[in-house]
Amino acid sequence: MTASAVQELLPQITMDPSRCLGCRSCELACAVAHSTSGHLYGAISERPLPHRRIVVEQVGEVRSPVPCRHCEDAPCVSACVTGAMARDEPRGLVLCDGDKCIGCGMCMVACPFGAVWHPPETRRAQKCDFCLHLPSGPACVAACPTRALRLEQVSAAARRKRQAALARLLAGEWPAPAAPGAGLTGEGGA
């Protein structure tokens, strides 16, 4: 099975900044998902506190979480000198082996999305692991109250965009009104 065929099978986390309210529920859910207790009330009293691996950023009027893209040709993997950061091919994910990581920080330098960083306690690279330990999938997606974050096939996302574009064309609404975050966003639809 080739890498591109695998990617067709795996859903990805997509963001729609036009739907993001900046509530940061995804950040909280991510930290809880990576806590020992696995629930909010327990997680806040753990020491060290569990860390989020997704952060909501704002540029101008646009807000959006910026999660790891699990790149096909991942710069963090290329930059890693120990092989700690590696692609998990069958699943199409970029995962970090904390035991191999020496904390050099080259992955952080290389990542174009700022999706990898060190927590102060361990000084080892930490990033999105797609919540592989949760049967329900990535906690950030489940926590998003507006569906700004979704888990979907790349092909399904593209189809959703094509249909939205066609609907606008038919309604005579082309070019589309400039939406916040245009260019990043998938259009509408629940």
Next chain:
Amino acid sequence: MPDKSRDPAALVLLKKAEREGIEVAWDRYRLQQPQCGFGLLGVCCRNCNMGPCRVDPFGEGPQKGVCGADGDTMVARNLLRAIAAGAAAHSDHGRDVAETLLGAATGKAPDYRIRDEAKLRRLAAEFGIKPDGETPAGLAREVAEQALDEFGTRKGFLHLINRAPAKRRALWDKLGITPRGIDREVVEAMHRTHMGVDNDPASLILHGLRVGLSDGWGGSILATELSDILFGTPVPVRGRANLGVLKEDAVNIVVHGHEPILSEMIVQAAQDPELVQYARSLGASGINLAGMCCTGNEILMRHGVPAAGNFLQQELAIVTGAVEAMVVDVQCIMPSLPQVASCYHTKIISTSPKARFPGALHIPFSEEHALATAARIVKEAVDNFPNRKEDRLLIPHEATDYVAGFSTEAILAALGGTLNPLLDIIKAGTIKGIVALVGCNNPRVPQDVGHVTIARKLIAEDVLVVETGCAAIASAKAGLLLPEAAELAGKGLAGVCRALGIPPVLHMGSCVDISRILTVAAAIANALGVDISDLPVAGVAPEWMSEKAVSIGAYVVASGVFTVLGTVPPVLGSRAVTDILTRAAQNLVGACFAVEEDPVKAADLILAHIASQRARLGI
């Protein structure tokens, strides 16, 4: 669906709602998942327009709001505002009853009469009013005016705190939390939580206790006492509870909300021979009145009117397709009711100028024309009977007998006029203690499971359980409010129940009637010459959801009673606040909160507390 309710009637109607595509609270609860973590922890603030702000409980995001308030301040301020809202609701209820009493005394509310003159005279004496030569109307006017003065009194303290033991009052004075006026404490709570006023969690929480005390020993206690004077002090009365009390062949009217002022009149109007005859002319067997939530409790305590259910059953009552009208006043009425009713023939009739429901028929209720308005409301219901859709009808069979009406006076009467027999059996350990089991339903937990599990476990261990509100209706449905339920009690409690002919779980009324429990606790402490915090008593709210419950928790703990909460309050985002509530409060007021979601473990906590209190008293 056992995760939704332990009540078979609720389960039957939940299935019907699902079949018919009706959305109810449990569905909406599911759609809200997962709920906002900042909100659950209490670390968000919308008190000014520099915000909204929130503090990251995991330490990586902001730790302060724009103004500089940290998570401790935010949590404490939010808690105080919740207490203030709850106290406001109870106290405003009390004010309405006081105004009705004044109207009854001055002729402005001609349909109301003094039903318990003896209690009026006792309360007048308590207020220092000389009864000599006064007519009941004259006395009622003076009592009502003094009661209304309590809301804005300038004498520095509320009058009825005099019922509390001297030790307790001295403690309140020392801590500076003696409530100074019912309205004042709520106003001050809003002031303190305004941007840039009180930022100290301890100071905010102490004021929260004072606000709570202004509810428990102010608004709520007046609501209870004045309702008894106007509508009669409850005595044990038999009735039936659960949705099976709705009748297939009758015009069914459900009164829902909190204040007895309207529902008492509906009780009268529903018996009007002309209206009953009108109902028969339309093919109904008669007019069947049933209660929901605390309006239900008020009329079941005084008239044995059947209770259709507790908080989570309000939508399900409509789903039966058998309710011609649901008449609502204030508090705990779901905004969804007109939407649910629109799928059936049910009319939602709102009556309070304070509570409008888009989609409902509004018939404004006024004390001046009380009975006439009530008759108009009943006629609307009867008019609606022919619109009933027989193919949509499903009334569950469940209806359980109950005995309710255990006012303080009724308990004293059962004991032969004095508390001494109760004190003796507590000292002897025949009854180990008394627990107030109160509060709401909450779709976070399966309906009634918390209430019934804890009540059954406590009575089995010889603890007398006293209840109000939706907790009491849960016990009614589960058959625990019957003298026969003594067989579920431990040997000691069962013997006492059989000797006195009382149930092991006593229904003491609506949620404002927790003031009855305070009065009894204070009287026991006074009789023993100790403080309330020395008694083998506890409070528990297994399924609480409302801000009123937060206010109740504040006054119960501030009055010296250890209290267990079954659903987690939004305070855990602050270690300082959590520590004050669950630990430091013990040193301040001799009681604290505990949070325990597992009802079996909650009962264990209570039993351990009662055992340690008994040990401390040396009994």
